[in-house]
Amino acid sequence: MSQYTEEINRRRTFAIISHPDAGKTTLTEKFLLYGGAINLAGSVKGKATARHAVSDWMEIEKERGISVTSSVLQFEYGGYCINILDTPGHQDFSEDTYRTLMAADSAVMVIDASKGVEAQTRKLFKVCVMRKIPIFTFINKMDRDAGDTFDLLDNIEKELGIATCPLNWPIGSGKGFQGVYDRETKCVLSYADTEKGTKEGTATQIPVEEDGRLREAIGQEAADKLLEEIDLLDGAGAAFDLELVRKGELTPVCFGSALTNFGVEIFLQHFLAMATSPLPRKADIGLIDPAENDFSAFVFKIQANMNKAHRDRVAFMRICSGRFDAQMEVRHVQGNKVLRLSQPQQIMADERRILSEAYAGDIIGVFDPGIFSIGDTLCMPKEKFQYEGIPTFAPEHFARVRQIDTMKRKQFVKGIQQIAQEGAIQIFQEINAGMEEIIVGVVGVLQFDVLKYRLENEYNVEIRLENLPYGHIRWIENKDQVDLEHLAGTSDMKKVKDMKGNPLLLFVNPWSVGMTLERNKGLVLTEFGRN
Numbered sequence: 001m002s003q004y005t006e007e008i009n010r011r012r013t014f015a016i017i018s019h020p021d022a023g024k025t026t027l028t029e030k031f032l033l034y035g036g037a038i039n040l041a042g043s044v045k046g047k048a049t050a051r052h053a054v055s056d057w058m059e060i061e062k063e064r065g066i067s068v069t070s071s072v073l074q075f076e077y078g079g080y081c082i083n084i085l086d087t088p089g090h091q092d093f094s095e096d097t098y099r100t101l102m103a104a105d106s107a108v109m110v111i112d113a114s115k116g117v118e119a120q121t122r123k124l125f126k127v128c129v130m131r132k133i134p135i136f137t138f139i140n141k142m143d144r145d146a147g148d149t150f151d152l153l154d155n156i157e158k159e160l161g162i163a164t165c166p167l168n169w170p171i172g173s174g175k176g177f178q179g180v181y182d183r184e185t186k187c188v189l190s191y192a193d194t195e196k197g198t199k200e201g202t203a204t205q206i207p208v209e210e211d212g213r214l215r216e217a218i219g220q221e222a223a224d225k226l227l228e229e230i231d232l233l234d235g236a237g238a239a240f241d242l243e244l245v246r247k248g249e250l251t252p253v254c255f256g257s258a259l260t261n262f263g264v265e266i267f268l269q270h271f272l273a274m275a276t277s278p279l280p281r282k283a284d285i286g287l288i289d290p291a292e293n294d295f296s297a298f299v300f301k302i303q304a305n306m307n308k309a310h311r312d313r314v315a316f317m318r319i320c321s322g323r324f325d326a327q328m329e330v331r332h333v334q335g336n337k338v339l340r341l342s343q344p345q346q347i348m349a350d351e352r353r354i355l356s357e358a359y360a361g362d363i364i365g366v367f368d369p370g371i372f373s374i375g376d377t378l379c380m381p382k383e384k385f386q387y388e389g390i391p392t393f394a395p396e397h398f399a400r401v402r403q404i405d406t407m408k409r410k411q412f413v414k415g416i417q418q419i420a421q422e423g424a425i426q427i428f429q430e431i432n433a434g435m436e437e438i439i440v441g442v443v444g445v446l447q448f449d450v451l452k453y454r455l456e457n458e459y460n461v462e463i464r465l466e467n468l469p470y471g472h473i474r475w476i477e478n479k480d481q482v483d484l485e486h487l488a489g490t491s492d493m494k495k496v497k498d499m500k501g502n503p504l505l506l507f508v509n510p511w512s513v514g515m516t517l518e519r520n521k522g523l524v525l526t527e528f529g530r531n
């Protein structure tokens with residue numbers, strides 16, 4: 001056992017996935033409230049300088065009209081040290097949102113009880129499944145009218161293909177919401193609408209066995225319905241199995257209301273107890289154990305130009321093993337250099353804090369003079385191994401890029417390649433074509449604006465974007481066994497290659513993917529590209 005084991009074992013690093021408006025921000029705020037982090041925010045060190053940095057940052061946000069602020073929140077609760085990774089939604093949904101999930105050990109999925117599974121949740125969920133990380137579901141907004149509970153669970157199982165195991169069960173919803181039945185203690189916790197911003201009130205606990213008390217508290221009709229539902233649930237629902245939860249095959253489900261603060265703390269407690277501390281991660285030399293090894297980390301996100309004057313970038317890395325100390329030298333494996341990480345900082349919701357130490361499970365942001373790429377490994381100078389690369393995620397919007405002034409060819413190619421290297425966009429070429437015809441693919445359409453803005457402002461190149469109708473991209477997993485030229489595709493299909501020469505197929509219609517698979521026996525397509 002290493003001297004860091006204790007620190008590492010108490011870490012829980014997770015991302016919250018949801019569709020915009022399901023209540024992710026509200027739930028996060030409530031978590032922070034329990035951890036006392038909201039009150040603490042005013043006392044972090046280096047506040048004056050942090051404030052300054054924040055305002056610089058905001059300037060860019062304002063100018064671009066997008067949110068570039070990355071939130072990694074750290075707080076303590078019940079002896080645990082918790083890192084929450086924000087997965088930006090709304091407008092700025094981008095490949096970064098997916099990549100953030102590569103740095104998390106588990107995910108909390110927030111679902112609006114009146115809406116069920118929505119588009120963005122579905123997309124993020126796919127990445128969680130690929131990584132086989134545990135997923136914990138919070139069905140939110142029970143204080144609003146919700147659909148039938150069994151239907152909601154059915155919706156999750158059918159839409160996402162994961163078994164559900166409710167830890168508690170709601171009694172009514174909307175105006176008729178009376179609380180939840182806790183399956184472990186077999187007690188009803190009555191709904192108490194606590195004031196916004198205050199901690200959860202003490203809900204009254206009534207054992208369901210005490211029939212009289214139960215009926216008095218929630219009424220005859222609700223009691224009958226509840227008892228019937230408990231019977232059904234105990235008879236038909238998936239049994240709880242921690243092994244399956246940890247493999248990401250079964251999701252524990254809690255019902256509550258983040259806004260009125262009901263069921264949040266219980267959910268947090270269940271979640272912390274079931275989620276794992278940082279697990280060993282795959283590298284080219286085998287599994288790297290978080291506690292048994294010295295410092296190592298990988299870069300999962302690069303945020304460009306936080307300060308316009310300096311063209312600086314911040315590389316976000318997830319520490320995978322050991323302890324990080326701001327004074328130590330580390331090896332940047334891909335760059336084959338030993339260096340000291342500059343200005344290591346933890347980026348909080350609205351401020352940056354310079355840190356002196358961090359442990360496996362933590363996320364740090366470091367100043368990047370332009371040397372890091374997504375997926376790069378950092379380790380101790382004496383070592384030299386690489387973590388498994390981060391996949392590239394399927395863009396959904398495509399455009400052909402043309403530069404307006406053809407004399408600026410060099411800047412154009414350099415600019416677009418650098419922006420692609422940071423991971424904001426993906427670039428493709430027609431098979432057999434050079435850099436004169438470039439197709440750009442993005443996960444969120446806003447990235448097109450970012451590309452145009454950055455090429456103009458940083459590289460002095462004007463471009464024109466011509467939208468293309470494709471919306472579905474697939475990498476050819478078994479490219480060595482496939483004769484690309486004779487591949488029998490559909491009429492809406494286009495063959496392209498990425499910057500590394502890997503072949504890909506673009507489709508307009510989703511069903512063409514299936515059709516192409518049918519027409520080419522043995523062809524293996526994937527939505528995740530490997531670097």
Ligand code: G4P
Nearest residue numbers: 019020021022023024025026140141143144257258259260
């Ligand atoms: P997001 O981060 O997932 O996008 O969602 P966010 O927390 O911002 O919540 C979206 C809206 O839903 C907010 O209302 C929020 O107050 C509300 N909300 C969140 N949880 C609950 C809940 O448990 N019950 C109810 N009834 N509402 C909830 P808003 O009007 O858009 O914003 P605000 O004016 O309240 O800030």
